[in-house]
Amino acid sequence: MTPGHRNPVASVRTRAARWVAIARLLPAAGGPLVTLALAVNLALGLLPVAFMVATAVAISRLPRAAAAGGAWGVVLPALLVGLSAFVVAQTLRPFQTAVAESVTRAVDGYCVDRLLTATTIDAPPSSLDRPEALDRLADARSAFDRAMPSPGDAVAGLVGLVARYAQLAAALVVLAVVLRPWAAVLAAVTAIAVRFGQRGSLAAFVEYWKGMAGERRKSAYLRTAAIEASGGKEIRLLGALPWFRDRYRAEAVGYLAQLWKERRRLLLLPFVGLAAVAAVGGGGVFLALATGVPRGTDGALALALTVQCLLVPLRFGVYFPESDVQTQYGMLAHRALTDFEAQTGHEARPERARPVPRLSEGIAFRKVSFGYPGADRRVYEELDLLLPANRSTAVIGLNGAGKTTLVKLLARVHEPGSGRIEADGVPLTDLEPAEWRRRLAVVFQDFNRYDLTLAENVALGAAHRPMNRDAVTAALVRAGAREILDAVGPGTALSAAYQGGRDLSGGQWQRVALARALYAVDAGAEVLVLDEPTAQLDIRAEVAFYDRFLELTRGITSVVISHRFSTVRRADNIVVIEDGAVIENGDHDSLLRAGGRYAELFRLQADRFDRAPDDPQADSTGDGRPDETAPDRQEALR
Structure with missing residues (x-):
């Protein structure tokens, strides 16, 4: 069954549930603000009807005033009431907009906090890799980026409907009094039927639009890739803008063609049918007027009020600019948020968390098996590994060996499929995840470079504590970043995109990232992990970086992940x-003496730097070109 032809009862229930969900967000705006918003909209709904009644009364009294030789006193009170209603309504209009904006921002602040909590605290990190969760996250984020109406807009639109429905109720009362009750009932049924049908068609279209989240994400990526600073320079160099432009146009036109086709199917014919319903309902009310008005009712007054008040229910079949798009798409954004929360769930936490132990033995992987969803094979099959406490451990291997996965399991980004990881014999699953992660200081291979000040970039290593500027300075000095501190200053933004900001080189960012980790150690972290953070450095800088790291972390539990065997030879x-x-385990000298895989790969990586000077392949990059870093590498290997 298509969205446009679902069971009517189920459709009503679904739509009612969405309205209830939006109404439940009202408390997020605060009681006083909601009360003010309701009062303003109620007044704006009733004042136009008061204006209609007053002007109709004035018009009906004009013949009497003219017959009395210009006795305008019978007309003036009604005119004054009408004028007052008009002036007050126009005065309140700006307040309606201002109050709606305040409601929007208050509710969106609450929802953004929910989204941040879901993505950074509640959701298991592994769940953020699922396409369906990313689609929901993209729709929720686009609302808060103002690319589409937000949940706050939906709440403000819901409040705005108070004015519309108050005006409808008042107009129906007038019709019942001056015409006949059944005429008011007919007008009410017409208004609700047209309104329900119009919103139903819009809801069916939005449901279809929601299902195209993947296409929107692809189109949005192609649209932004060429204008972002990170990608623009390479696209300019490659001359790839025409390709991106053509590809974006093809994706966008394909997406819009499907959307427009479904829009015509869902909105065009229903509009014709709803217009017919409105014509029949309105014609019935005018028929009631044509057959005569109740005895004792002024005919001119009845005509003036009927014409004006009938327009109110008939307008329920048209677009409400202050409400319709806001509530429909704002509801979708709220559903995206709630769906994202439901799809990602909550990270598993023990009912009674045990205290995180101070490491004296180490971290042990015991029979750990793990595979990524959809992968052909597992990364680990009953892995046994000990990371001794208060010592440095280097985990090395060729690309694809499973080194980075080790960090993800250690940080509980993923959980083992079987087996367990222990800290001094305590399973990590018995510990509160947030408390365990505070014991870790990790420098990822793709560590974040925040467009914040130098001091803030370092202090984020322990964001749960107030910034300690002395500790920030000490961490930078220990990380070998004293010259950065002296040249830039702690209060300078590390991005040239900001006035007075400064860009750093790759090597300088490495030192800032290391300082962040060392700051975390000063704040209580006791396990430091480096996950190949030196990919942009030459061999001399890389060896110096690791040497500094190993020296600074002497006596601390540290883990170094690398695919270059020569750079970690000084690890314990x-x-x-x-x-x-794990195929081998030991220190550098013992592994060389063993003559196993470590010795083989170590010598293989070092071989081209130890060849004779007349060897045509010496100091080569492997493709016949001279390697300008070879002297540095030879010195580092000695």
């Missing part, structure tokens, strides 16, 4: 991972 313990399993 070296673990070689291949095909998701």
Whole structure:
């Protein structure tokens, strides 16, 4: 059954549930603000009807005033009432807009907080990789980026409907009094039927639009890729703008063609039918007027009021600019938020969390098996590994060996499929995730570079504590970033996109990231992890970086992830991972003496730097070109 032809009872229930969900957001705006908004909209609904009645009374009294030789006193009171209603209504209009904006911002603030909580606290990190969750997240974010109406807009639109329905109720009362009750009932049925049908068609279209979230994400990526600073320079160099323009046009036209076709199907014919319903209902009310008015009713007054008040229910079949798009798409944004919360769920937490132990033994992976969803094979199959406390461990292996997955499991970004990870014998699943993560200081391979000040970039290592500027300075000095601190200053934004901001080189950012980790250690973290953060550095800078790291973290539980064997030779313990399993474990000298996989790969990586000077392949990058960093590499390997 298509969205436009669903069971009527189920449709009513679904739509009622959405309205209730939006109404439940009203408390987020605060009682006083909601009360003020309701009062303003109620007044704006009733004042136009008061104006209609007053002007109709004035018109009906004109013949009497003229017959009395210009006795305008019988007309003037009604005119004054009408004028007062008009003036007050026009005075309140700006307040309606201002109050609606205040409601929108208050509710959106609450919803943004929910979204941030879901993405950074409640949701298991692994759930954020699922396409369906990302589609819901994209729709929720686009609302808060003002690309579409937000939940706050929906609440403000709901409040705005108070004016419309108050005006309808008042107009129906007038019709019942001056004409006949059944005429008012007919007008009411016509208004509700047209309104329900019009919103039903819009809801069916929005439901279809919602299902195209994936197409919107692709189109949005192509639209923004060429205008973002990070990608613009390469696209300019490659001359790829025409390709992006053509690809975006093809994606957008394909998306819009489907959308427009469905829009015509869902909105065109229903509009014709609803227009016929309005014509029949309105004609019935005029028929009641044509057959005569109740005895004792002024005919001129009845005609003036009927014509004016009948327009109110007939207008219920048209678009309400202050409400319709806001509530319909704002409801969709709220559904995207609630669906995202439901799809991602909550990160598993123990009923009675145990205290996070101070490491004295280490972190142990015991028979850990793990595979990514949809992957052909598991990354780990019953992995056993010990990361000794208060010592440095290097985890090395070729690309694809499963090194980064180790960090994700350690940080509980993912959970093992079987087996368990222990900290001093305590399973990580028995610990509160947030408390455990505060014991970790991780420098990821793709660590974040925040467009914040230098001090803030470092202090985010322990964001749960107030910034300690002395500790920030100490961390930067220990990380070898004293010259950055002296040149930039702690209060300078690390982005040239801001006035007075400064860009840093890749190597400088590495030191800032290390300082962030060291700041976390000062705040209580006791496990430091480096996940190949030196990919942009030459071999000399990389060796110096790791040497500094290992020296600074002496006596601290530290883990270094690398695919370059030569850079981690000074670690206390070296673990070689291949095909998701630990194949060797020991220090550099013992592993070389063993002559196993570590020795083989170490010598293989070092071989081209130890060749004779007359070797045509010496100091080569592997494709015949000279390697200008070879002297640096040879020095680092010695």
